[in-house]
Amino acid sequence: MRLQAVDVKLGYGDRTIVDGLDLGIEAGTVTTIIGPNGCGKSTLLRALGRLLRPQGGEVLLDGKRIDRTPTREVAKILGVLPQAPTAPEGLTVADLVARGRHPHQTWYRQWSSDDESAVDEALTMTGLADLAERPLDELSGGQRQRAWISMALAQGTDLLLLDEPTTFLDLAHQVEVLELVRHLHGAAGRTIVMVLHDLNLAARYTDRLVAMRGGRVVAAGDPHEVLTEDLLREVFELDAKIIADPVAGTPLVIPIGTHR
Amino acid sequence: MTSTAVTPRPHGVQHRRLTVLLVLLGAVVIGVVLSITIGAKSVPPADAWHALTAPTGTENDIVIRSLRVPRTVLGVLAGLALGVAGALMQGHTRNPLADPGLLGVTQGAAFAMVASIILLGASSLLAYIWFGLAGALIASVGVFALGMVGGRGGPTPVTLALAGTAVSAFLYALTSAIVLLDEQAMDVFRFWQAGSIAARGSEVVWQVLPFILAGLVLAMVNAPGLNALALGEDVARGLGQNIALTRTVGVAAVTLLTGASVAACGSLAFVGLIVPHLVRPLSGTDHRWLLPYSGLVGAALLLLADVIGRVVAPPGELEVGVVLALLGAPFFVVLVRRRKPVRL
Numbered sequence: 001m002r003l004q005a006v007d008v009k010l011g012y013g014d015r016t017i018v019d020g021l022d023l024g025i026e027a028g029t030v031t032t033i034i035g036p037n038g039c040g041k042s043t044l045l046r047a048l049g050r051l052l053r054p055q056g057g058e059v060l061l062d063g064k065r066i067d068r069t070p071t072r073e074v075a076k077i078l079g080v081l082p083q084a085p086t087a088p089e090g091l092t093v094a095d096l097v098a099r100g101r102h103p104h105q106t107w108y109r110q111w112s113s114d115d116e117s118a119v120d121e122a123l124t125m126t127g128l129a130d131l132a133e134r135p136l137d138e139l140s141g142g143q144r145q146r147a148w149i150s151m152a153l154a155q156g157t158d159l160l161l162l163d164e165p166t167t168f169l170d171l172a173h174q175v176e177v178l179e180l181v182r183h184l185h186g187a188a189g190r191t192i193v194m195v196l197h198d199l200n201l202a203a204r205y206t207d208r209l210v211a212m213r214g215g216r217v218v219a220a221g222d223p224h225e226v227l228t229e230d231l232l233r234e235v236f237e238l239d240a241k242i243i244a245d246p247v248a249g250t251p252l253v254i255p256i257g258t259h260r
Numbered sequence: 261m262t263s264t265a266v267t268p269r270p271h272g273v274q275h276r277r278l279t280v281l282l283v284l285l286g287a288v289v290i291g292v293v294l295s296i297t298i299g300a301k302s303v304p305p306a307d308a309w310h311a312l313t314a315p316t317g318t319e320n321d322i323v324i325r326s327l328r329v330p331r332t333v334l335g336v337l338a339g340l341a342l343g344v345a346g347a348l349m350q351g352h353t354r355n356p357l358a359d360p361g362l363l364g365v366t367q368g369a370a371f372a373m374v375a376s377i378i379l380l381g382a383s384s385l386l387a388y389i390w391f392g393l394a395g396a397l398i399a400s401v402g403v404f405a406l407g408m409v410g411g412r413g414g415p416t417p418v419t420l421a422l423a424g425t426a427v428s429a430f431l432y433a434l435t436s437a438i439v440l441l442d443e444q445a446m447d448v449f450r451f452w453q454a455g456s457i458a459a460r461g462s463e464v465v466w467q468v469l470p471f472i473l474a475g476l477v478l479a480m481v482n483a484p485g486l487n488a489l490a491l492g493e494d495v496a497r498g499l500g501q502n503i504a505l506t507r508t509v510g511v512a513a514v515t516l517l518t519g520a521s522v523a524a525c526g527s528l529a530f531v532g533l534i535v536p537h538l539v540r541p542l543s544g545t546d547h548r549w550l551l552p553y554s555g556l557v558g559a560a561l562l563l564l565a566d567v568i569g570r571v572v573a574p575p576g577e578l579e580v581g582v583v584l585a586l587l588g589a590p591f592f593v594v595l596v597r598r599r600k601p602v603r604l
Contacts, residue, residue, distance in 0.1 A: 102487070110484070
């Protein structure tokens with residue numbers, strides 16, 4: 001297990017969102033957490049990425065308690081991309097990606113050839129080398145999201161947590177970002193954990209789905225096993241049919257609802 | 261696409277940044293020369309050099325060594341301090357309209373000065389400045405503590421700004437009450453409030469120097485962390501930055517820099533508001549360059565405004581704080597209208 005939540009209790013102040021949850025992330029897998037709004041999936045991801053300290057239980061990174069490991073050391077192993085991050089205006093793509101090298105820099109050694117090559121590699125991998133000098137705010141939503149992922153890549157970790165990397169993107173850009181995620185996984189066997197809203201895309205691009213409701217894990221496993229009509233009713237209170245995705249053969253959710 | 265297109269970047273950028281740094285240093289040097297030679301009594305550069313290197317007690321020597329030099333050095337120090345503090349403050353709050361006085365530092369200094377007069381009978385400039393410094397530090401610590409109440413993992417920019425505004429208003433009310441009741445306090449307060457670097461003497465320079473140097477060091481230590489924080493707290497945390505520590509170092513630096521300059525020169529916080537806006541087109545968003553550039557531009561601006569104040573209303577002088585506000589305000593309006601203020 002690369003990353004493990006053991007009996008964690010999570011919340012903000014007096015409000016508990018997740019209580020007594022266990023989850024393990026295996027090395028070299030792409031895992032997606034799904035669930036209705038407010039089910040605690042982002043909260044869980046934040047705790048896995050030590051952005052949120054558990055009120056109870058513990059999070060283990062490679063078997064060691066993440067809150068007892070210096071945060072800078074954690075940053076060399078695990079990269080986190082929070083939901084809808086914002087950058088100062090005028091920041092260029094190259095500057096943003098360069099800031100991913102932060103954990104490797106000290107105040108007396110601000111830039112090394114390692115930093116240089118990590119940034120170049122991240123830009124190339126995300127197909128942004130041509131846009132390196134462009135300000136972030138001039139890019140399309142999909143390019144911008146790729147730039148943020150590129151920053152997380154430059155951090156040089158083989159474990160990546162992405163909180164809703166496709167939010168606010170149109171379908172084409174969602175696919176673009178998820179293709180990149182899959183590519184990152186394929187290229188270096190990176191372990192990736194995401195939160196996604198689109199169930200069909202989640203099923204398509206994921207090795208392992210984790211379905212949450214009310215702060216609990218309802219089901220976890222292969223998308224074929226997790227994404228069932230019963231589960232959709234239980235987790236999303238949605239009546240739907242599941243058919244096979246004609247392209248990939250993965251489960252495809254067809255909501256019933258009303259129709260013309 | 262090969263990576264060769266990407267690689268030349270940092271070197272070219274680095275070169276340009278160093279050039280700008282040298283140009284700004286040159287601007288400060290020009291400001292220093294003007295400040296030493298121009299005034300109620302203009303001194304030719306040759307005489308000024310004579311006074312600095314081999315004084316023989318001529319009238320010019322005395323004017324330069326006892327008045328112009330301390331005044332100029334104080335201008336440089338206060339300009340550096342306020343420019344850097346303004347850039348730090350705007351960076352930490354991600355608010356382009358934040359000024360270094362936001363933490364209650366200015367009002368803390370003002371209150372401590374007038375309180376020291378009526379409660380302790382303080383009567384010398386050095387004493388006022390010590391009390392002003394202490395007041396600035398205490399107010400800032402108080403604001404920081406208030407900002408932490410109810411917050412998780414250190415104060416946020418919003419709670420800091422709210423606490424700062426509340427504490428400032430409260431202290432301002434107390435200061436106003438005191439100066440209305442006490443004439444001596446009123447005189448000191450009026451003089452201090454206008455903002456001036458004149459007639460401070462070299463003791464004042466030595467008094468504030470250690471605080472400003474410490475503040476400048478803390479500010480530069482803070483720069484990489486502030487770059488991470490500019491991407492949001494979660495991203496910064498993900499990059500392994502200790503948020504509470506970064507905020508604390510930043511607040512400490514702002515407090516030392518603003519506290520020292522405000523205690524010595526009065527309210528010149530406008531420098532801190534305007535300078536980072538002038539500098540950002542040159543430095544970009546990287547605080548490792550934004551902070552030093554802001555310091556240098558702050559120093560040059562303060563010296564220039566002070567020199568203008570000496571010559572516009574002969575035989576008298578206009579306080580540098582007044583000149584800064586008169587020149588700076590319209591300039592700021594133009595700046596805002598031409599270039600929309602950047603989102604931080």
